[in-house]
Amino acid sequence: MSVSTTNTTTGPAKPLILGGLTAAVVAAAATATVAAAGEFAGISLVVGGAPIPVSGFAVLTVIFSVVGLVLALVLARSARRPRTAFVRTTIMLTALSLVPDVLAGASAATKVLLMVTHVVAAAIVIPAIARRLTA
Numbered sequence: 001m002s003v004s005t006t007n008t009t010t011g012p013a014k015p016l017i018l019g020g021l022t023a024a025v026v027a028a029a030a031t032a033t034v035a036a037a038g039e040f041a042g043i044s045l046v047v048g049g050a051p052i053p054v055s056g057f058a059v060l061t062v063i064f065s066v067v068g069l070v071l072a073l074v075l076a077r078s079a080r081r082p083r084t085a086f087v088r089t090t091i092m093l094t095a096l097s098l099v100p101d102v103l104a105g106a107s108a109a110t111k112v113l114l115m116v117t118h119v120v121a122a123a124i125v126i127p128a129i130a131r132r133l134t135a
Helices: 002-010 013-040 054-078 082-103 108-130
Strands: none
Touching: 013 054, 013 108, 054 082, 054 108, 082 108
16 A cells, blocks of 8 residues: 555656656746847846846756746645646746846846746746646
8 A cells, every 4th residue: 555655646746847847948948048039139138237147047947947846746745726726826926026127227128038038937837837737
């Protein structure tokens, strides 16, 4: 009986983890591409007097995607409706992540570019993880 309990507990986690990590890598590439395209188009990546390297977009996307994945794993074990809880929570967190962009010491174009990268990452990671959670 403990074997089936272990399989039930860890079984669903593996596709969630693999899917979440894959989405994190795809989102990292996408945000870095958006940032590079913005920079190529003449949008500054300087915020508060310090330049953000294009690679920084990818790194932070992976870090916060993994945070989202951990949230999904916790909700998968504790929430009655993990998918709904995850989607609602991550949409709210995505909206909150835009606040520092609005307040950043940067040009309007840079602020918009920062916000676009947040939305792009969320549009990739949230559905990829959510579809692997129980409705």
